[in-house]
Amino acid sequence: MKENKTSILGKIRQKLTPDEMFHETEIQANKLGAIILFNSGIILGLIMLLTAFGIFPLSWESVFYPSVQALVEIAILVTICLIVKHDAWWLKHLLIIGLVFVYARLDSMLTHKAAILMVIPVVFSCRYFSRRLTLFTSFLTTVVFFCSAYWGATHGFINLNIVTFEEGTKMVATGGFLGDAIKNAGATDGMLIKNTLLFDYLPKWLMFSIVSVISCNIARRGRDMVVTQHEKDIKSARLEYELNLATRIQEDMLPNVFPPFPERKEFDIYASMTPAKEVGGDFYDFFLIDDDHLCMVMADVSGKGVPAALFMMAAKIIIADNAMMGKTPGQILTDTNALICSNNREEMFVTVWLGILEISTGKMVASNAGHEYPIIKSPNGEYEFFKDKHGFVIGGMEGIKYKDYEIDLEPGSSLFVYTDGVPEAENGKGEMFGAERLLAALNDNNNETSEQTIKNVKSAVDGFVDKNEQFDDLTMLSFKYEG
Numbered sequence: 001m002k003e004n005k006t007s008i009l010g011k012i013r014q015k016l017t018p019d020e021m022f023h024e025t026e027i028q029a030n031k032l033g034a035i036i037l038f039n040s041g042i043i044l045g046l047i048m049l050l051t052a053f054g055i056f057p058l059s060w061e062s063v064f065y066p067s068v069q070a071l072v073e074i075a076i077l078v079t080i081c082l083i084v085k086h087d088a089w090w091l092k093h094l095l096i097i098g099l100v101f102v103y104a105r106l107d108s109m110l111t112h113k114a115a116i117l118m119v120i121p122v123v124f125s126c127r128y129f130s131r132r133l134t135l136f137t138s139f140l141t142t143v144v145f146f147c148s149a150y151w152g153a154t155h156g157f158i159n160l161n162i163v164t165f166e167e168g169t170k171m172v173a174t175g176g177f178l179g180d181a182i183k184n185a186g187a188t189d190g191m192l193i194k195n196t197l198l199f200d201y202l203p204k205w206l207m208f209s210i211v212s213v214i215s216c217n218i219a220r221r222g223r224d225m226v227v228t229q230h231e232k233d234i235k236s237a238r239l240e241y242e243l244n245l246a247t248r249i250q251e252d253m254l255p256n257v258f259p260p261f262p263e264r265k266e267f268d269i270y271a272s273m274t275p276a277k278e279v280g281g282d283f284y285d286f287f288l289i290d291d292d293h294l295c296m297v298m299a300d301v302s303g304k305g306v307p308a309a310l311f312m313m314a315a316k317i318i319i320a321d322n323a324m325m326g327k328t329p330g331q332i333l334t335d336t337n338a339l340i341c342s343n344n345r346e347e348m349f350v351t352v353w354l355g356i357l358e359i360s361t362g363k364m365v366a367s368n369a370g371h372e373y374p375i376i377k378s379p380n381g382e383y384e385f386f387k388d389k390h391g392f393v394i395g396g397m398e399g400i401k402y403k404d405y406e407i408d409l410e411p412g413s414s415l416f417v418y419t420d421g422v423p424e425a426e427n428g429k430g431e432m433f434g435a436e437r438l439l440a441a442l443n444d445n446n447n448e449t450s451e452q453t454i455k456n457v458k459s460a461v462d463g464f465v466d467k468n469e470q471f472d473d474l475t476m477l478s479f480k481y482e483g
Helices: 002-013 023-052 060-083 091-118 120-128 131-155 178-184 189-252 305-323 329-341 434-444 450-465
Strands: 267-274 281-290 293-301 350-358 363-369 375-377 383-385 405-408 414-418 474-481
Touching (some): 023 060, 023 091, 091 120, 091 189, 120 131, 131 189, 189 305, 267 450, 293 414, 305 350, 329 363, 383 434, 434 450
């Protein structure tokens, strides 16, 4: 719990600069860049292989040197990434520049056969969520690919659609490629460069410009989304901390030291609350009003979260204050209801079972405000529901008068009270634990101590629900009267 608290507080207090906020994103983008470069090296190797076997109509010299240079660049960049573990502020610029030059070399060889190469670096730059970096990539790509188009016009694939000859020009290929025949027929380097830039590079650049605009927008929107998500994470962490704090306050307000009255041998009492994922409003309480009267309370506040926890605290204090005045259970609940209804803007309510035991005689006076039936066990009998007369929930309506009823406990008798989270616990099939299973769990070992009784019921509920997530607290109180 302490470690969890520390991590949550860390998130709340963490005010990140933009560089810190995007640090992990940048590392992941660097890893992606290294992967792209590595795969590009494989493609370059295949191009060299296909050219060597004469499948690609390119001269070996025009492929070998640019490919080797690109492979060396790739090897250096990937090695640098591994050395710095993809974590360096300058690495993104190095990767972008490397990608642009590697793909420019590929473009100079394949020319019009690989128009998509021009957009890969700028699309990749979006992963850094930096509009400035994407603009830089677009400008660099424009310049470098212009140079690659210039060089590729005479050394790469020749686009036959941009070659112009006078009518009647004849071409003869004598064992070479068609590109060689075109050059032999009078296609000058100047004509090839001019037509390549005009009819190949320019249309490609116009399409690239559209992609660049879209990429800049994606980078900006992505950055905004990361910032927004970070703010949501801060709010979520703050809410989680508040809920955990409410849970701890709720737990600390309940009696949690057992045995609570080690000097009293007339009774054995134990209680527990197992909170669900979401903060609820269950609570139990027990205290000595005087030397001969023990008050026991089991309650369940409507709703979840911090409001329910705050309402629970208020209800617990009001009930205890009224009980210490020597009132009967019915009077306690009546006065508690009147006070809560007088200022209940949220219209919350709480179900309460309250009993006051006269320890010397075993006579218990109780009252029920819309709560679950208590379960009683006689000395030699089994646990059974004591179907008392319910009153209305506290906080639900003004002017309610709650009635008392009596229970006579003999030495060896037991009492078990609980909240609805116990019978309403669900398994993966949507089935509820139910009242019958609760009685069965109590009667399987009905002569146990109060602590063991609660542990038996908790074990039965856990076995029934298995790993299914629960959304209500499990709150139980077990009491054994020794006389």
